[in-house]
Amino acid sequence: MNDSLLHALRQNFQQGNSRSYAWRRQQLLNLKAALYRHEEAIYAALSADLKKSKEEAWITEIGFVLSEISYVLRHLKSWMQPQNVGTNLLNFPSKSYLLSEPLGVVLIIGPWNYPLQLVLAPLVGALAAGNCAVVKPSELAPATSAVLRQITASAFKENEVLLVEGEGAAVIPRMMEAFRFDHVFYTGSTQVGTIIYQLAAKQLVPVTLELGGKSPTVIEPDANLEVAARRIAVTKFSNAGQMCVAPDYLLVHQSVREPFVQHLKKAIDDFYVSEAVRDYHYGKVVNQRQFDRLLQYLQEGTVLYGGSYDAPTLHLSPTLLADVRPEAKVMQEEIFGPLLPVLTWSKEQEALDIIARNNNPLAFYVFTENDKKANWWMEQVPAGGGCINNVSFHLTNHNLPFGGRGNSGMGAYHGKYSFDTFSHKKGVLKTPTWFDPAFKYPPFKGKLNILKRFMR
Structure with missing residues (x-):
């Protein structure tokens, strides 16, 4: 890639072109219009890359980004206004x-599982905050990457938003070593996130890392088992389980294991046909490497349900696993596929010990009708976010921050949190000149008591 394109972004930002409300608003409107113009092309690309249906593509990709744009447009002007804060006695009568203020030129690196949403949703925040941006979509979703190239080319100038394609392992280090970005926003695996973090640290570049982890789901004895099963099934097997906030394993109280498993099997039967390869609503595994990895996990437990696959089309049916050992790979690594281990517990500490093996998950879920129990679980399990009697839908609320902690990431976004992530909060003290007491100036001898009074 020509480095002059990166420097053109820097020059455009330094000229102040991206700072005004009018510019920010227009960029968001341009992106919104481009998404509608390319709607059919997006459907085709997501179908080619991941076999997403139009409905799933709209809900989880196009519509998600459009909703984010609309929310930001409604609030952007107020977010840009100076925010008054209190002033201490020492600085009276200052304001x-x-x-x-915008950060500058930011780099957004997207993953392959939601290859449109997870590039454009952060971009919405970056543009709203007044930045210029480089976006790097995943090469593992090539059809969507090609459409994103068309979208950005039609919506922005190259010195406003620059899309860079190619193999991430080669392209990203070169860019980050040749050019100092003002922020790097990465969504993907913890392994690659660690590399991104190291590259950024060399130049003291701040980062947002949206990573993964093994998100647990606890089922209490008093849970509404039928509702829990339906809400878990619809989210876990969406996009063939290739979702960072999907339940990674279940912790079901032993007293309700059998009825819950029956409800879960029925929910899967209701949602998908028995041969998932022919199901309009069911996606495929992204590539052969991921498919082979998931097949290895199948050998690490007893199949309670599913387990069928079609290698030529990279389809793996929704599968429930039992008798999984804690040291098995499927319990050590993020599954990121349509396999769901079902574990049991009788005392809370048993469940907490299992969760602690992969602490700080991106999300934590609990199903119970008891508010006290729900609050107890939420307090006991450190996680990026979570739901009570729901799964994954916390990320659809613009008013909630979405992000991880520890191994599942750092920083957050969505709605106002996106604007804040791509902004610097500059603290300003404005002091009038009509009041200028002598006690603030040397000599200070004899002024100790009055200084103590003002600085309590």
Whole structure:
């Protein structure tokens, strides 16, 4: 890639072209219009890359981004206003406020599982905050990457938003070593996130890392088992389980294991046909490497349900696994596929010990009708976010931050949190000149008591 394109972004930002409300609003409107113009092309690309149906593509990709744009447009002007804060006695009668200023030129690196949404949703926040951006879609979703190239080319100038394609392992290090970005936003695996973090640290570049982890789901004896089964099934097997906030394993109280498993089997039967390869609503595994990895997991437990696959089309049916050993790979690594281990517990500490083997998950879910129990679980399990009697839908609420902690990432976005992620909060103190007391100036001898009074 020509480095002059990166420097053109820097020059455009330094000229102040991206700072105004009018520019930010127009960029978001341009992106919104481009998504509608390319709607059919997006459907075709997501079908080619992941066999997503139009309905799933709209809900989880196109519509998700459009909703984010609409929310940001409604609030952007107020977010840009200085935010008044209190002033201490020492600085009386000064005025204090926070000013949100753009960071500069940011780099957004997207994954392959939601290859449109997870590139464009962060971009919405970056543009709203007044930045120029480089976006790097995943090469593992080539059809969607090609459509994203068309979308960005039609919506932006190259010195506003630059799309870069190619193999990430080669392209990203070269860019980050040749050019200092003002922020790097990465969504993907913990392994690659560690590399991104190291590259950024060399130049003290701040990062947002949206990683993964093994998100547990606890089923209490008093849970509504039928509702729990349906809500778990619809989310876990969406996109063939290739979702960072999908339940990674279940922890079912032993007293309700059998009825819950029956409800879960019925829910899967209701949602998908028995041969998933022919199901319009059921996706495929992204590539052969991921498919082979998932097949290895099949050998690490007893298949309670599913387990069928079609290698030529990379389809693996929704599968429930039992008798999984804690040291098995399927319990050590993020599954990221349509396999769901079902574990049991009788005392809370048993479940907590299992969760602690992969602490700080991206999400934690609990199903119970008891508010006290629900709150107890939420307090006991450190996680990026979570739901009570629901799964994954916390990420659809613009008012909630979405992000991880520890091994599941750092930083957050969505709605106002995206704007804040791509902004710097500048603290400003404005002091009038009509009041200028002598006690603030040397000599200070004899002023100790009055200084103590003002600085309590």
